[in-house]
Amino acid sequence: MVKHLPCRCGMGNRSHEASARTRTDRERRFMVTRRDFVGSAAATSLGAAFAGTAQAGQGTVIPASGNGDGIIDVHCHALLPRWLDRAAAFQGRTRETMNIAQSPVPDWTPELHIATMDAHGIEASVLSWPSATAMVRGKEAKDFARALNEDLANIIARHPGRFGAFAILPLDDMDATLEEMAYCLDVLKFDGASSSTHVGGVYLGDSHFDPWFAEMNRRGATLFVHPTTPPGQTETPIGINPSILEFMFETSRMVTNMVVSGAKTRFDKIKFISSHGGGTIPYLATRISILEPHYGPGPGREPMTGEEILKTLSTFYFDLTASTAPASLDAIRHLVPDSQLMFGTDFPMMPPTTIAPAKARFDAYAPLGADERRAILRDSALAILPSLSARVGKGG
Secondary structure, three states: OOOOOOOOOOOOOOOHHHHOOOHHHHHHHHOOOHHHHHHHOOOOOOOHHHOOOOOOOOOOOEOOOOOOOOEEEEEEEOOOHHHHHHHHHHHOOOOOOOEEOOEEOOOOOHHHHHHHHHHEOEEEEEEEOOOOOOOOOHHHHHHHHHHHHHHHHHHHHHOOOOEEEEEOOOOOOHHHHHHHHHHHHHHOOOOEEEEEOEEOOEEEOEHHHHHHHHHHHHHOOEEEEEOOOOOOOOOOOOOOOOOOOHHHHHHHHHHHHHHHOOHHHHOOOOEEEEOHHHOOHHHHHHHHHHHHHHHOOOOOOOOOOHHHHHHHHOOOEEEOOOOOOHHHHHHHHHHOOHHHEEEOOOEOOOOHHHHHHHHHHHHOOOOOOHHHHHHHHHHHHHHOOHHHHHHOOOOO
């Protein structure tokens, strides 16, 4: 059953009229159609603009670090066989002919992933696939999430020092989400949960997610949030892959909604990782802080001052996937401290040829000292990934 909380007065809740949508309308918004999936992969669009056949060892080789000093990659994905089979059937295709966000499916196995990690000095990677259950409903989604999480747990068991995971959740159903998250965190010992920026057009920050956020807040859990295609979009207005621009705007919508809805303030113990350097948020933060007090936060929401907006934006964690250019780092570091920045590759959706150039740009960024570099490449991530932190350096 999809759970809804009644609208409350104060920050973070929509107006009563907006919250009174019928169950049928709400479920329709959470449904993914076959056309959406094939055309834009709303269920799975995870950085696939650069997807290609991934082969380990391409690009500049950086010596692997197996001595406890290697990079921690918080942004990478697992293309599990169970998911590929279900997605191919949903599209009416085969694994060889299916697509992910309008791109071919890259090769992926745990062993290929480890070889790529070794070639680029990455000690451990946190696997995720946030929208994995979007093509199924009800009990099927619940059972599918459990099976996929067990698959991730088996990979970790075989390679305990190399992989962690963020839980895959059936996010259209809050009861099932709470049950699966508890299983993943308490039994499988995952390092947190994952979500897309919106679920069927309902953005994080909406009161629909309050039961889940309340439990994550109680736990002080980590949540990795990845963009997907905008609601209802099957192609971009200018004809380019949605990963190039739309994903950045999706992240910006989610972060802004979390702030102006009040959800980020109410659930302030959740460690939110916003991917791709926070989208356009570091660039737009000042604009948001100036214009939101002028135009208002939207119906049923409490106004915020510019200072409150900037302070709340500064509480997000950002991974630096495709965000290590000097201009990006300048803007990001102006908004948040280095202790809230982490390294990410988006492998295998971005091919390994992109890893060494990203690392080289990071290494060449002069304002960072040795301590700051280590924090971003390793320590900041391990500080919010308790299970992986306990296993790193212990084999696999």
